[in-house]
Amino acid sequence: MAGEAYLDYPKENIKSFLGEHPIEALFIPYAGVTLSYDTYETKVNDRFKEIGHSVKSIHHFENPIEAVLKAEAIVIGGGNTFELAKQLQNNKLIEPIVSKVKSGTPYIGWSAGSNMACPTIRTTNDMPIVEPESFNVLNLVPFQINPHYLDAHPEGHGGETREDRINEFIELNQNIYVVGLREGCMLKFENENLKLIGERKCRIFKYNNSPKELSKNDDFNFLLK
Amino acid sequence: MAGEAYLDYPKENIKSFLGEHPIEALFIPYAGVTLSYDTYETKVNDRFKEIGHSVKSIHHFENPIEAVLKAEAIVIGGGNTFELAKQLQNNKLIEPIVSKVKSGTPYIGWSAGSNMACPTIRTTNDMPIVEPESFNVLNLVPFQINPHYLDAHPEGHGGETREDRINEFIELNQNIYVVGLREGCMLKFENENLKLIGERKCRIFKYNNSPKELSKNDDFNFLLK
Numbered sequence: 001m002a003g004e005a006y007l008d009y010p011k012e013n014i015k016s017f018l019g020e021h022p023i024e025a026l027f028i029p030y031a032g033v034t035l036s037y038d039t040y041e042t043k044v045n046d047r048f049k050e051i052g053h054s055v056k057s058i059h060h061f062e063n064p065i066e067a068v069l070k071a072e073a074i075v076i077g078g079g080n081t082f083e084l085a086k087q088l089q090n091n092k093l094i095e096p097i098v099s100k101v102k103s104g105t106p107y108i109g110w111s112a113g114s115n116m117a118c119p120t121i122r123t124t125n126d127m128p129i130v131e132p133e134s135f136n137v138l139n140l141v142p143f144q145i146n147p148h149y150l151d152a153h154p155e156g157h158g159g160e161t162r163e164d165r166i167n168e169f170i171e172l173n174q175n176i177y178v179v180g181l182r183e184g185c186m187l188k189f190e191n192e193n194l195k196l197i198g199e200r201k202c203r204i205f206k207y208n209n210s211p212k213e214l215s216k217n218d219d220f221n222f223l224l225k
Numbered sequence: 226m227a228g229e230a231y232l233d234y235p236k237e238n239i240k241s242f243l244g245e246h247p248i249e250a251l252f253i254p255y256a257g258v259t260l261s262y263d264t265y266e267t268k269v270n271d272r273f274k275e276i277g278h279s280v281k282s283i284h285h286f287e288n289p290i291e292a293v294l295k296a297e298a299i300v301i302g303g304g305n306t307f308e309l310a311k312q313l314q315n316n317k318l319i320e321p322i323v324s325k326v327k328s329g330t331p332y333i334g335w336s337a338g339s340n341m342a343c344p345t346i347r348t349t350n351d352m353p354i355v356e357p358e359s360f361n362v363l364n365l366v367p368f369q370i371n372p373h374y375l376d377a378h379p380e381g382h383g384g385e386t387r388e389d390r391i392n393e394f395i396e397l398n399q400n401i402y403v404v405g406l407r408e409g410c411m412l413k414f415e416n417e418n419l420k421l422i423g424e425r426k427c428r429i430f431k432y433n434n435s436p437k438e439l440s441k442n443d444d445f446n447f448l449l450k
Contacts, residue, residue: 033393080393122354127390128347129397131360135353165352168258168305172354 001183007047009184010110013197015051017188018073018106026071027055030087031079031112033129044077068096071105078111078147081124086132088116098138107140111147114181118144123169123178125162141189142176143223144169149180149203166205174207177223187220194220226408232272234409235335238422240276242413243298243331251296252280255312256304256337258354269302293321296330303336303372306349311357313341323363332365336372339406343369348394348403350387366414367401368448369394374405374428391430399432402448412445419445 001009018025025048029040041057048055055075061067068074074097076084088094101107109117115124120135123144146166153161160168166178181187185198196202201213204223214220226234243250250273254265266282273280280300286292293299299322301309313319326332334342340349345360348369371391378386385393391403406412410423421427426438429448439445 033396034389083393083397120356122356123352125352126385127394128349128353128360129390129394130347131345135356160351164259165354168308169352169354171258172308 006043007110010186010197011047011051013186013188014048014108015053017108017190018051018053023053023072025053025055025073025075025106025108026067027057028074028076028084028088028093028113029057029059029079031077031081031084033080033083040077040079044075064091064093065096068093068100071100073106073108074101076107076109076113076116078113080129081112081115081121081126082128082130082132084112084116085121085135085137086130088137089133094136094138098140101138101140114145114147114187117141119176120144122173123166141187141194141224144173144176144178145187146178146180149182163211170205170207176206178205179203179223180205180211189224194224196220231268232335235411236272236276238411238413239273239333240278242333242415243276243278248278248297250278250280250298250300250331250333251292252282253299253301253309253313253318253338254282254284254304256302256306256309258305258308265302265304269300289316289318290321293318293325296325298331298333299326301332301334301338301341303338305354306337306340306346306351307353307355307357309337309341310346310360310362311355313362314358319361319363323365326363326365339370339372339412342366344401345369347398348391366412366419366449369398369401369403370412371403371405374407388436395430395432401431403430404428404448405430405436414449417449419449421445 027041027044029037032040037057037059045055058064058067115121116137117140119139121137122135123146125148150162169178180203182200185196185200185202188195188197196216201215204212204214252266252269254262257265262282262284270280283289283292340346341362342365344364346362347360348371350373375387394403405428407425410421410425410427413420413422421441426440429437429439
């Protein structure tokens, strides 16, 4: 979140999601483009250590598929969504991650890592700097997330607003919900229950419906149907 | 351009580019998602009529490939770059447009239509709302354009700046130039000469080089090598 230390606001939520027992989570740094995997790992690990956990990056493992299959938790950080999807696909990690998470291993993703949890990367904000094999990704939830959702529009800018972009998405993808997730908010899915965490509302888009603003006390399970 | 009537600022440049003789240009509206092709055609045609020319949209032709091959000029408007690339590819128009333009037919594109002129769509700002066959497009020029280039960054936004995004692009695409084209500016290629039109500078990015700000009196032909 802008104006705060990296990954600071969600750390207590990550702590309670991972539980009391100290966990060494598998970290996937593939979205990082202009920082090294080592640097990225350190940045994330420093924060995880503050909450009694740690991460080890997948680039240290000789066999990344095996690393996924043995992971206690899987953590995917932000960066470029296209590069992340491409590396996950090139390394044949999509299926292993899906089966691991569906069997109960905790998954944590932010920014590009939250885009990965969706059926496709079609609601990313990132520039398509590389071409992945496919736009299909983990499909852990049946709706799309638009992370860093913002209402502001830079002055003097002739391009589309974020809402314009999502309206184009729902025009061509009429059967799927999009959750515009504002800074400082999270979605948590646990025990068949989906919740919003954070003090700001999120904005829900669906074709032929007016956008809806929902807050943390609202029911979000309609998104799972 | 924000704060001005649609397609107003470039109209005199379009007029001089197309010449004295009234032309009926072929208009490709495929980037339009939330407006109909008819509406889009009218919007563009109204402006072209002000300068003694006109457009006819490709959706009125039974055979779109033949429409391209017979066109006096080809005009591609803005909207969503991914949808535009997908429709051009689905309709098998990439090769016909390339051969037509390389044999001397004028090409005019703005926003998503300028992304089409590049080797790939990898420097678009648009959301990847649909998955095209490929990111490769017309390759009429050997460099990438980033249209609507902007320096501002919305307050409270934790995502990347435009410059961050392009820096990620050049990190993974080290042999190609990117031209950040600010609102109200154009690139014109005619008689083997590339020029910037407009009162603002454009920002040139290349791997391992500091970004350069060039203005209309500078030489741009290094981009063609």
